[in-house]
Amino acid sequence: MTLLKVDQLDCRYGLLQAVRGVSFEVAQGEIVALIGANGAGKTTLLRAIAGAHRPHAGSVSFDGADVTRLPAHRRVSLGIALVPEGRRLFPSLTVEENLRVAAVGNRRGRWNVQAVLDVFPLLQPRRKMPAANLSGGEQQAVAIGRALMSNPRLLLLDEVSLGLAPVVVDAVYRSLANVISEGATVLLVEQDLTRALRVAGRVICMLEGHVVLEGAAQSLDRDRVVHAYFGLGGHAAGGASA
Numbered sequence: 001m002t003l004l005k006v007d008q009l010d011c012r013y014g015l016l017q018a019v020r021g022v023s024f025e026v027a028q029g030e031i032v033a034l035i036g037a038n039g040a041g042k043t044t045l046l047r048a049i050a051g052a053h054r055p056h057a058g059s060v061s062f063d064g065a066d067v068t069r070l071p072a073h074r075r076v077s078l079g080i081a082l083v084p085e086g087r088r089l090f091p092s093l094t095v096e097e098n099l100r101v102a103a104v105g106n107r108r109g110r111w112n113v114q115a116v117l118d119v120f121p122l123l124q125p126r127r128k129m130p131a132a133n134l135s136g137g138e139q140q141a142v143a144i145g146r147a148l149m150s151n152p153r154l155l156l157l158d159e160v161s162l163g164l165a166p167v168v169v170d171a172v173y174r175s176l177a178n179v180i181s182e183g184a185t186v187l188l189v190e191q192d193l194t195r196a197l198r199v200a201g202r203v204i205c206m207l208e209g210h211v212v213l214e215g216a217a218q219s220l221d222r223d224r225v226v227h228a229y230f231g232l233g234g235h236a237a238g239g240a241s242a
């Protein structure tokens, strides 16, 4: 079943067109990685899906309903949660408070503070600490946990490994594997190609606002992905399926 449908989406910042005619679908239970060089439009696309950026044209449908004009908080109540680039925690609030804030008026489901702490055991001893005192990896875990507190059906993750040591990234992804194994649908931006190809079932590569390559992670040739990523040999227009 299609959970998310993005159709001919255009996003602009003034005259700059950051997302150009992007279309793709994500089925329930899928894990899709969005890859592409800096400035390709990945963050803007995730923000448009979450309702944090108003698109210039095109549409976003969630579970069959057009949500293009819905404000972000209404999308959260439908089950779309964004873990933004840079985490955006409340620095003076404790871990637990940061999690609880996100639960206000939330959807019902399995996620609560204890469930998040079970999935991210590194947060257990930090529960009463202000978020400002946490390491980068711990902050990222809180940011993901905060999104889970809304009991999302679609989790949008923007560069969860940014600025973290590889060993910490491994720990965050291990915990994420638990979340994913419970049937979450995930669209994630990941700069690390190897990791993206390993964790995702499908990969969508963007270049200069366009989708230039799309296909099942297992069937995509790494060289082809690298070429699409850097725009070598021209655009593979139209999202060639692999």
Ligand code: ATP
Pocket (backbone or CB within 6 Å): 013, 016, 017, 018, 036, 037, 038, 039, 040, 041, 042, 043, 044, 045
């Ligand atoms: P990165 O990996 O660097 O985050 P990205 O693929 O997520 O890159 P975006 O952040 O979506 O790409 O940026 C797409 C384009 O839009 C870039 O040219 C960027 O400079 C521009 N852009 C992004 N945010 C803004 C903004 N707030 N105002 C103006 N231009 C912006």
